[in-house]
Amino acid sequence: MKKDAKPRASVSTKSKPLAGEDPAAMRRLLRDMLLIRRFEERAGEQYALGKIGGFCHLYIGQEAVGVGTMAALRHDDIIMGSYREHGQALARGMTARAAMAELFGKATGCSGGKGGSMHLFDAERGFLGGHGIVGGHIPLITGAAFAIKYRQEDRVAVGFFGEAAVNNGAFHEALNMAALWKLPAIYICENNRYGMGTALERAAAIYDISARACSYDMPAETVDGMEVLAVRDAVGRAASRARERHLPTLLEIRTYRFMGHSMSDPIHGHYRTKEEVEQMKLRDPIVTFHARLVTAGMLDDEQWQAMEADVSAEVEDSVRFADESPDPEPDELFKHIMAD
Amino acid sequence: MATLTYRDALNQALREEMRRDARVFLMGEEVGVYQGAYKVSRGLLEEFGPLRVVDTPITELGFAGVGVGACMAGLVPIIEFMTWNFALLALDQIINSAAKMRYMSNGQLAMPIVFRGPGGAALQLGAQHSQSFESFLANVPGLKVVMPATPADAKGLLKSAIRDGNPVVFIEGEMLYNTKGEVPEAEYTIPLGVAEVKREGKDLTIVAHSKMVGVALRAADDLAKDGIMAEVVDPRTVRPLDVATIAASVKKTNRCVIVEEGHPFAGVGAQFAYDIQREAFDYLDAPIIRVTAADVPMPYNKSLEKLAKPDAAKVVQACRQVLYLG
Numbered sequence: 001m002k003k004d005a006k007p008r009a010s011v012s013t014k015s016k017p018l019a020g021e022d023p024a025a026m027r028r029l030l031r032d033m034l035l036i037r038r039f040e041e042r043a044g045e046q047y048a049l050g051k052i053g054g055f056c057h058l059y060i061g062q063e064a065v066g067v068g069t070m071a072a073l074r075h076d077d078i079i080m081g082s083y084r085e086h087g088q089a090l091a092r093g094m095t096a097r098a099a100m101a102e103l104f105g106k107a108t109g110c111s112g113g114k115g116g117s118m119h120l121f122d123a124e125r126g127f128l129g130g131h132g133i134v135g136g137h138i139p140l141i142t143g144a145a146f147a148i149k150y151r152q153e154d155r156v157a158v159g160f161f162g163e164a165a166v167n168n169g170a171f172h173e174a175l176n177m178a179a180l181w182k183l184p185a186i187y188i189c190e191n192n193r194y195g196m197g198t199a200l201e202r203a204a205a206i207y208d209i210s211a212r213a214c215s216y217d218m219p220a221e222t223v224d225g226m227e228v229l230a231v232r233d234a235v236g237r238a239a240s241r242a243r244e245r246h247l248p249t250l251l252e253i254r255t256y257r258f259m260g261h262s263m264s265d266p267i268h269g270h271y272r273t274k275e276e277v278e279q280m281k282l283r284d285p286i287v288t289f290h291a292r293l294v295t296a297g298m299l300d301d302e303q304w305q306a307m308e309a310d311v312s313a314e315v316e317d318s319v320r321f322a323d324e325s326p327d328p329e330p331d332e333l334f335k336h337i338m339a340d
Numbered sequence: 341m342a343t344l345t346y347r348d349a350l351n352q353a354l355r356e357e358m359r360r361d362a363r364v365f366l367m368g369e370e371v372g373v374y375q376g377a378y379k380v381s382r383g384l385l386e387e388f389g390p391l392r393v394v395d396t397p398i399t400e401l402g403f404a405g406v407g408v409g410a411c412m413a414g415l416v417p418i419i420e421f422m423t424w425n426f427a428l429l430a431l432d433q434i435i436n437s438a439a440k441m442r443y444m445s446n447g448q449l450a451m452p453i454v455f456r457g458p459g460g461a462a463l464q465l466g467a468q469h470s471q472s473f474e475s476f477l478a479n480v481p482g483l484k485v486v487m488p489a490t491p492a493d494a495k496g497l498l499k500s501a502i503r504d505g506n507p508v509v510f511i512e513g514e515m516l517y518n519t520k521g522e523v524p525e526a527e528y529t530i531p532l533g534v535a536e537v538k539r540e541g542k543d544l545t546i547v548a549h550s551k552m553v554g555v556a557l558r559a560a561d562d563l564a565k566d567g568i569m570a571e572v573v574d575p576r577t578v579r580p581l582d583v584a585t586i587a588a589s590v591k592k593t594n595r596c597v598i599v600e601e602g603h604p605f606a607g608v609g610a611q612f613a614y615d616i617q618r619e620a621f622d623y624l625d626a627p628i629i630r631v632t633a634a635d636v637p638m639p640y641n642k643s644l645e646k647l648a649k650p651d652a653a654k655v656v657q658a659c660r661q662v663l664y665l666g
Contacts, residue, residue, distance in 0.1 A: 078413060112446030121445035128412050128449065129441075136432050139402050143409020143417075150365070150391055150415060157413070170432075173402025180397070336447035337481050339505035 009208045009222040011254055013283070015292060016229045023298040029071060029228050030293060031307050033063040033286045036087040038315045039096055040259075043086065043103055046319060047263045052103045056117045059087030061258035064285035065190050066091040068231025069158065072239055078126045078144045078157045080137050083118035084190075085130045088160055094122045096318035106325035113328045114336070134195075135161065135168030138187065142174040145185035149246055156242040158186045158235075163252075164195025166209050175250065179216035184242035186235060187250045190225065192257040197271035210252040218250055225255030226283040256280040342525050347517040349491035350380045353498035354418065356527070358388055361416060364502060367394040367403055368420030368457075377422045378458065378517050404430035404455065408437040411453045418502065421457035424473050424511060430455075431476075438507040439482030451482075454501045456510035458517070459487075460551055460601045461638055464645060470638035472602035474549075477509045478579040478611075484508045484532055485578040489553035491521035493576055496530030504532060513551045535582035537589065541571035544595035544659055547586055547612055549575050552599040552650060559655035570659060578608050586612065587619035594625040595662040599655055604632040626662040631655050 018026065040058045047056045059066065066088040073079070081088045089099055094110055102109025103117050111121050119130040128144070131137035141159030148155045165171055166189060178185045189209050193200055201207060213220030219241060223234040231253060238249035258281060260267050268274045293299035344352070358364045365388075370377045372385040372395040385393040396403040400421060407417035421427040427434070434455055441451045461470035478485040486501055486508055488494040494512065501508040538553055539560050548556035553574045560570040573589050575581055590596045596616055598609040609630040616628060634648040660666060 080409075110446075111444060111448075114446050115444045119444040121448050123445065123448040129445065131437070133432055133436050136405070136436055139405020139433065140409035140412060140437060142402070143406035143411070144413040145409075146406055147410040147413035147415045150410070157409075170401055170405065173397075173399040174405065176397060177399070177402055177406060336443050336445075338442070338484075339450060339452075 009210055011222050011224050013224045013227065015227055016233070018292060018296040018298065026293055026298050027303065027307070029067055030286070030289055030299070031311060032067040032091055033228065033289065034307065034311045035096065035314065036063045036066065036090050037286055038311050039090060039099070039318070040086060042315050042319055043100070044259070044263060046103070051323065052117065053105065054116055055083065056103065056263040057084040057261065058259045058263065059084055061280070061284070062190055062192060062225065062255045063087055064228040064289070065188070065225045065231055065253050065255050068228040069188060069235045071232045072235035073156065073158060076126065077155050078128060078148070080128050080141050080144070080159045081130055082134070082137065082161050082165070083130060083132045084162065085120055085160065086117070089120045089122060089127055089130070092122070092127045093125050094120065094127060096314050097321045098122070100318035101322040101325050104322040104325070105327070106322055107328040107332070108321070108325040112332065114332065135165035135170040137161070138165065138170045139174040141185055141187065142178045142183060145178060145183035145248065146181065148184050149181070154243040156184050156186060156239050158188060160188045160190055162195060163189055163191035163193070163200050163209055164198070164203060165189070166212060167203055175213070175216050175218060175248070178248040179218045182246045183248055184246050185248040186238045186242060187248065188235070189250065189252045191252055191254045194257065194261070194271065196261040196265070199271065208252070210250060213250040218248055220250040220252065223251055223253045225253035226285045226288065228285060228289055341522040343520055344491050344523045345517065346491045346494050346512070346519050346521070347378060347380050349495035349523050350498055350512065351382055353495045354381065354384060355387065357499055357502045358384070358392060363414065363416040364418065365392040365394065365415060366418045366420060367396055367407055369396055369398055369422050371395060371420050378514065380517070381420070400426050400429040401433060404433035405437065407453055408433050408441070411438070411451055412441065412449055416452045416502065418454045418456060421455065423469065423514070424457050424459040425469050425471050427455065427457065427473070434477070434483070434507070434509070435480050439480050443482060450505060451507050452505045454508045454510055456498070457512060458514040459511040460513055461645070461649060462514040464640055464642060466640045467637035472600070472633070474511060474578050475602055475607045478608055482507060484580065485511065486532060486576070487511045487550040487578055488576060489516070489550055489574050491519065492523045493530060493536070495523055496528055497532065497576060499529045500532050503529070508532070511550065515551055530576070532577045533580035533582055534577070535573055535575045535585035537571060537585070538574045539570070539572040541569035541593065543569045543593060544597065544662055545571045545573055545586070545589040545593045546597050546599060546655065546659065547573050547575065548599040549578060550601065552601055555650060555652050555655060556599050558652035559659065562652060562656050563659055568659065568663065581612070581615065583615045583619055587616055590616055590620045591623045594623050596624070596628045597631060597655065597658045597662055598628060599631045599650055601633055601650060604630065604635050607632055626664065629658045629662050631658045
């Protein structure tokens with residue numbers, strides 16, 4: 001990782017003790033992360049085979065962020081993501097079938113094949129998109145939080161975006177209003193260090209993204225995004241603040257993308273070294289959490305193998321389902337542009 | 341009938357719709373405490389409170405997006421831009437978010453939202469404050485574009501826009517706010533996508549919307565002095581466009597002049613002309629002529645500004661041309 005002289009928030013990467021945690025719930029977190037990993041690996045393969053078109057931004061390496069976040073939320077909360085949202089949608093409970101079929105552009109996809117990889121929607125689960133313009137959806141999160149306050153509910157609006165989005169005016173405008181009006185929003189900045197091929201310190205005048213919350217007198221935390229429980233607990237604290245006091249929070253969650261920006265981009269090259277990627281893989285959120293569960297006696301080999309087989313079957317089924325599903329009918333072209 | 345200003349007609353529409361539907365709220369710069377930059381929202385804060393009449397920071401991209409997000413979560417926002425010139429900063433939200441949300445989600449999300457404010461030139465406000473954006477906005481599938489010319493139309497169309505269930509771009513006029521007209525006293529709405537013949541005639545058709553309706557009517561008065569009876573048709577909504585009413589008029593008069601306040605290249609009048617020739621080619625006795633703003637940024641100087649804008653004299657000249665009166 002590049003050296004820089006600017007101050008950095010210290011982020012504890014010490015794992016939280018597992019004592020007191022429910023073993024079944026811990027295995028569930030591991031399984032949810034593993035499902036995303038296998039789903040994304042298969043999506044990458046299917047992209048290479050030409051079954052998936054356009055852009056395809058994989059979540060490999062960042063699984064703990066989506067899974068940890070959803071573990072802290074309620075079923076009636078509102079979630080929005082950027083275009084790297086497959087993992088968040090799956091963590092929220094979208095079926096692998098609906099997600100994979102959407103990547104394939106099929107009629108059975110979560111957006112009927114009209115959204116694609118960057119526009120996954122599952123309104124029933126409160127997953128309101130996949131949005132493709134960097135930073136453009138951050139004001140939408142503020143708006144959803146406004147609606148919650150308007151109706152005097154205790155729900156929370158949660159949005160994910162990358163660290164490159166915080167240099168965008170939309171970020172500033174959205175957070176300013178959320179703090180000004182005391183809206184129940186959680187802004188989750190997934191700091192994976194690179195906006196495509198531009199490292200954070202080459203794009204941002206300050207290193208600590210959480211420090212930007214000072215501009216809005218907004219609570220903030222810097223969180224280890226390779227540790228699913230750290231994410232879950234930080235989002236839980238933010239959610240309590242939102243529900244009980246209608247206060248927004250900015251969470252800078254430090255994570256890392258093991259793949260290229262999109263499927264057509266290199267994993268390393270001009271902008272980062274192979275060594276850096278390998279170094280970060282030592283903190284793989286799935287490998288490390290697996291090891292901790294084994295050490296804590298919460299997962300045995302038989303359970304792990306069953307989990308792997310189960311997840312592989314689910315992903316394999318999603319690929320088969322997507323492949324066999326029909327394309328949208330031609331008359332779908334003109335449907336859902338306007339309300340009838 | 342009551343005589344109301346365009347401003348007060350809009351105010352009535354907002355008030356009535358906010359009383360009718362608790363999901364409807366108004367958000368924008370100076371809409372509350374200040375009572376509206378053009379006083380369209382006068383008294384609304386007092387009646388509905390600060391949660392439904394929301395003063396925003398000067399942040400068009402931000403609050404337009406807040407409107408879209410609130411809409412995704414089930415509310416019916418009315419987003420006021422102090423002028424559409426400032427809404428350029430919000431185009432990402434209007435086009436990328438509002439116009440596409442229903443389609444990208446395959447109908448899972450509804451998008452009942454109105455973006456409104458004055459468009460076009462006022463007087464000597466210079467290049468950045470004197471622009472017409474209907475051609476940009478009407479180009480986008482997923483948006484409706486409404487441009488009322490009279491107080492009665494303003495009220496009836498705004499009520500329909502709020503109830504429409506789709507993203508509606510509602511473009512008013514700074515120079516129209518003080519104009520007066522008859523407005524029905526009983527509850528009414530005017531459907532989007534229905535043109536109105538503002539003046540009947542037989543010799544040619546002038547198609548004009550928004551502020552240009554007044555210009556067209558003045559031109560028709562002038563032409564009448566020479567015995568030329570111009571019919572003035574106001575589309576009222578640019579999109580969806582009521583081609584049938586416009587074409588029916590042209591089939592009757594056989595000649596057409598289209599007036600718009602925007603720039604000539606790819607202006608909405610070009611689309612109108614295309615639709616008219618598709619429907620009424622065999623009825624046309626002369627090529628359609630368009631009267632538009634000059635193809636220049638708006639100058640500040642008063643006499644240059646006058647040269648840049650369409651006016652009644654330019655419309656009269658175009659009408660004489662389609663009549664081959666030189």
